Amino acid sequence: MTKAALPAGWPAMSIAQAHAALTAQGSPLEMETKAIRGVELRVWKHLPPTLRSVVEASRAHGEKTFLVYEDERVTFEAFYRAVSAFARELQTRGVTKGDRVAIIMRNLPEWVVAFYGAASLGAIVTPLNAWGTGEELLFGLIDSGSKIVILDSECYQRLIGRLRNCPDLLHVYVSRDAEEIAHPLVSKLETVIGSPDSWASLPDRALPPIGIDTDDDATIFYTSGTTGRPKGALATHRGVNSNIMAAAASAARNFLRRGETPPTPRADGPQRAALMSVPFFHVTGCFAVLNPSLAVGAKLVLMRKWDVVRAFELIERERIQAVGGVPTIAWQLIEHPARRNYDLSSLDSVAYGGAPAAVELVRKIGEAFPNSAPGITWGMTETCVTVTHHGAEDYANRPESSGPAVPVSDLEVRDPEDGRTVLGPNEIGELWAKGPQVARSYWNQPQATAQTFVDGWVRTGDLARLDDEGFCFIVDRAKDMLIRGGENIYCIEVENILYNHPAVMDAAVVGVPHRVLGEEPGAVVSLKPGASATEDELRAHVAQRLAAFKVPIRVKFWHETLPRNANGKILKNELKAVFEDDRIQD
Numbered sequence: 001m002t003k004a005a006l007p008a009g010w011p012a013m014s015i016a017q018a019h020a021a022l023t024a025q026g027s028p029l030e031m032e033t034k035a036i037r038g039v040e041l042r043v044w045k046h047l048p049p050t051l052r053s054v055v056e057a058s059r060a061h062g063e064k065t066f067l068v069y070e071d072e073r074v075t076f077e078a079f080y081r082a083v084s085a086f087a088r089e090l091q092t093r094g095v096t097k098g099d100r101v102a103i104i105m106r107n108l109p110e111w112v113v114a115f116y117g118a119a120s121l122g123a124i125v126t127p128l129n130a131w132g133t134g135e136e137l138l139f140g141l142i143d144s145g146s147k148i149v150i151l152d153s154e155c156y157q158r159l160i161g162r163l164r165n166c167p168d169l170l171h172v173y174v175s176r177d178a179e180e181i182a183h184p185l186v187s188k189l190e191t192v193i194g195s196p197d198s199w200a201s202l203p204d205r206a207l208p209p210i211g212i213d214t215d216d217d218a219t220i221f222y223t224s225g226t227t228g229r230p231k232g233a234l235a236t237h238r239g240v241n242s243n244i245m246a247a248a249a250s251a252a253r254n255f256l257r258r259g260e261t262p263p264t265p266r267a268d269g270p271q272r273a274a275l276m277s278v279p280f281f282h283v284t285g286c287f288a289v290l291n292p293s294l295a296v297g298a299k300l301v302l303m304r305k306w307d308v309v310r311a312f313e314l315i316e317r318e319r320i321q322a323v324g325g326v327p328t329i330a331w332q333l334i335e336h337p338a339r340r341n342y343d344l345s346s347l348d349s350v351a352y353g354g355a356p357a358a359v360e361l362v363r364k365i366g367e368a369f370p371n372s373a374p375g376i377t378w379g380m381t382e383t384c385v386t387v388t389h390h391g392a393e394d395y396a397n398r399p400e401s402s403g404p405a406v407p408v409s410d411l412e413v414r415d416p417e418d419g420r421t422v423l424g425p426n427e428i429g430e431l432w433a434k435g436p437q438v439a440r441s442y443w444n445q446p447q448a449t450a451q452t453f454v455d456g457w458v459r460t461g462d463l464a465r466l467d468d469e470g471f472c473f474i475v476d477r478a479k480d481m482l483i484r485g486g487e488n489i490y491c492i493e494v495e496n497i498l499y500n501h502p503a504v505m506d507a508a509v510v511g512v513p514h515r516v517l518g519e520e521p522g523a524v525v526s527l528k529p530g531a532s533a534t535e536d537e538l539r540a541h542v543a544q545r546l547a548a549f550k551v552p553i554r555v556k557f558w559h560e561t562l563p564r565n566a567n568g569k570i571l572k573n574e575l576k577a578v579f580e581d582d583r584i585q586d
Contacts, residue, residue, distance in 0.1 A: 006393050012259030015469055019407040021256060022249055029249050031408060036215055036238075036436065039456035042408045043238065043436045044245040049214045050237040051119040052207060054244075054295050055083055061297035064271055067109045068318060069196070069302040074109050076297065078200035082193045085202050086117035089192045093148060093171050097122030097210060100144045100168075100220065103281070104128045104137055104159070105152035107302045109196045110175040110189055111280050112290065114150040119219075119237075122212045126220040126232070127281040129565075134158045141166045144220055144232060144443065150189065153177035214238045220443050221283050223381050232443030239384040242437040243287045244295045246406040250375075250389035257393060265296070273299040273346075274322040275314060277306050277329055278568070284353060288377070288385045289324060308332040312342040322349040326568035327357040328561055331505045334368040335528045344369065351375035351391070353568070358499030359399035378402035378472060382458050384437040387411065388472050400496075401471045409435030412457075413466055419459065428475050431464035432457045463490065480572065482509075485517040489550050494521060494542060501541050503531035506562045508570045512553060512579045523552035524575045526562055554579060 013021070023031040030045040048054050058066075061076035068074075074082075095101060101118035103125065105111050111127075118125045128140040130152070137159055141149060145168040151159065156174045163169060163185070174181060175189040193199065218237045222230035252262035274293055278285040293300045301318050303310065306329065314320060323333065330350050333339065347369045353376055365374040375391035388411070390403025405411045415421035416430040423429045434457045441449040452459050463475040475490050482489040491509040498507035506526040511519035527533060535555040543551045556578045563571045 006397060007258060009259065010393055011257040013256055015253075015257075015404050015471075018253045018256040019249075022252055023407050029245060029252070029407070034436075037440070037456075041434070041436050041456060044242060044408060047214070047238065047245055048241050048295060050212045050216075051116060051218055051240060051291070052122075052210075052212055054241065054291060055080065055116045055120055056207065058294050058297065060267075064297060065299050066294070066297075067112060067196070067300055067302060069107075069109050069304075072109060072196045074196050074199060078196075078202075079109075079113065081202035081204065082113045082196075082199040083116045083120060084205050084207050085193050086113055086189075087120045087208055088205070090118060090121055090123070090148060091208050095121055095123050095148060097212070098217065099123045099148075100126045100146040102126045102128055102141055102144060102146035102149040104130055104132075104149060104155040105175060106130050106154070106304045107276055107280055107285075108152060108175065108304070109302070110150070110152070110193075113193065113199075114173075114189075115280070115286070115290075116294075118148070120207045120210075122210050122216060124217050124220055124234070127286065128222065129281055130155055130279065134162050138162045138165060139229065140222055140232075141169065147171075148173070150175065153179075212237065217440065219286075221281075221286075221381050231445055231448055233381045233439040234441050234443050235384050235437075235439045239437040239439060240287050240291060241295075242384060242408065242435070243386050244292045246386045246389065246408075246437075247288070247292050249407055250391060250403075254392035254394070267297075271297060271299055272322065273301060273318050273320045274324070275311060275318075275320045276300050276302045277311060277323060277325045282568070283379075283381050283385045284324075284568070308336045309338050312336075312338060312344065315344050315347060316342045319346040321346055322351070323347060324349075324351045326564065327352045327361060328506055328564075330357075330361060330365060330374075331528070332561075334364050335505065337529060339368070345371060347372045349373055349375060351377070353377040353379065353385075353402075358496060360500055362396055362399040376402055378474060380458075380460060382439045382452065382460075383433055383435070384439065386437070387433045387435065390471075394471075398467075398471055401467075401473050403472065404470045405433075405472070406435075409433060409437070411464075411466060411470070411472055413464055416463070419454075425468045426465050428463055428465050431460045431462040431472070431474070433460055434458070480510075482511045482519050482521055484514075484520055484549055487549050489521055491521075494523070494546065494550055494552065497542050497545050498523060498525060498538060501533065501538060503527050503533040504538070505531075506558070506570075508562055508572055508575055509552065510572045510576045510579075512576075520553045521550060522579050523555045524558050524562065524578055525555060526558045526560065 022029045031042045032045045034043045059080045063075045066076045066079050101123045103114045126144045147170050150173045172186040173189040215236050219235045220232040222232050255262040350365050362374050378388040379385040387409050388403040412432045413423045413429040438458050465473050476492045480491050494509045495507045505528040508524050512522040514520045538555045
């Protein structure tokens with residue numbers, strides 16, 4: 001892809017100059033230096049101190065709509081009353097600061113109330129993957145030592161016979177279950193807060209009084225666990241809320257780079273609306289979409305599960321401006337033939353992360369949604385999502401990059417062998433990240449913590465390079481790099497070539513064992529609706545652009561979206577089986 005045409009005189013200032021202007025003394029985005037757990041860090045001076053403070057401030061948005069689910073609508077005031085009622089209920093159950101409260105449910109308004117109700121008491125909220133099996137969920141409940149769990153009906157049925165195996169569990173709340181529940185440790189959530197359409201009539205009561213510090217523990221989100229048991233990343237209120245300021249800084253930076261003055265947010269300005277197309281139980285959904293939406297008074301339209309045609313309907317009906325998720329969601333919005341049947345003109349932002357994105361996607365978004373700017377972020381569970389952000393002209397100019405670090409964060413590329421030697425610009429090594437949003441530790445795993453979190457830095461496991469201006473280019477996951485006969489093959493390089501084929505929507509490269517060479521590259525792809533391609537055609541496409549040893553020895557076709565975990569990462573271990581048993585026919 002050639003770089004997009006850029007405005008004359010762009011950029012008006014460097015990234016460093018833009019960040020200095022944005023974070024100067026007296027600015028809403030002002031930074032200061034603070035010692036946190038013995039490490040000097042740049043932090044946002046005017047950050048909302050806790051998740052509780054975000055809830056309390058959100059009440060100012062009053063009767064504006066906050067949550068939309070199907071035909072249910074919840075205002076900010078009604079939401080606050082439900083949070084207060086549930087927090088008081090948890091307090092009567094003995095929940096105190098530092099206790100773990102688990103949430104296992106799909107994207108429902110009750111998920112949001114449970115999250116902020118527990119967080120407002122100083123509890124450590126532990127969202128678990130609602131797609132998980134009963135055994136996987138049981139592991140999370142036992143490992144976290146959760147005292148309370150809130151479930152939807154579907155997850156309750158999956159866990160009902162296993163809850164007795166959770167020694168720390170004191171009470172269970174079930175939402176939207178039509179059956180009678182007679183178990184003494186189980187209550188229907190509706191008996192406490194009612195249904196969403198009745199939350200506005202709940203008593204007007206303040207949140208229970210409790211002192212919470214900005215650097216107190218707030219959440220445990222479990223890593224994807226594709227290589228073994230998941231690890232719980234323990235994050236603080238500062239880490240979670242840092243996404244609010246990072247999003248504002250990135251949006252303002254785009255204006256400064258164009259030589260324009262960023263607009264001043266107005267309380268009486270038009271309300272923004274975002275589509276919640278990724279799960280709340282993933283840090284992207286919770287930290288990067290939900291919490292900033294609550295903080296700025298945006299309307300959040302929930303989807304229980306992703307469906308592209310339903311997304312079109314909701315964008316048109318709710319006049320949604322922002323859609324996010326993994327790149328596959330963006331491709332489906334672009335490529336689905338039903339797109340032309342809906343008025344999607346309200347969209348002005350299509351952002352994604354969590355997986356590699358083809359450089360072609362930047363141009364495609366511009367063609368399909370002329371009023372919309374693409375955006376991409378890089379981060380991980382261990383960094384509370386956002387470390388880099390990339391958008392507008394910067395993204396068009398460097399479509400292969402994940403962008404520069406946000407102002408409070410630092411990135412380094414180090415020698416993967418010694419973990420100390422800092423490499424120079426454009427040298428490939430392991431990416432290390434530092435900032436106030438980095439998780440404090442892994443829950444109850446001191447050895448893994450010591451290996452991953454070092455003096456305020458987190459070893460990401462990503463192979464990357466930084467250019468002269470600090471823009472980050474992810475090359476591959478270190479553990480996904482193939483070595484064919486002593487030659488390194490970076491999977492993302494081959495995948496990007498496959499993405500550039502006009503028929504390919506999704507691609508993953510995995511290692512195929514070879515007795516002599518060790519391993520060779522194999523590819524699994526899914527094609528765009530109505531498109532066609534053969535194995536020989538795709539292999540030839542790669543062969544024309546990369547060295548022969550990088551060409552996949554086989555290409556298998558997956559006839560739906562490639563399997564992903566809740567973080568949006570392709571499950572490559574699952575795809576490797578394709579080359580063992582040929583269960584997917586070409």
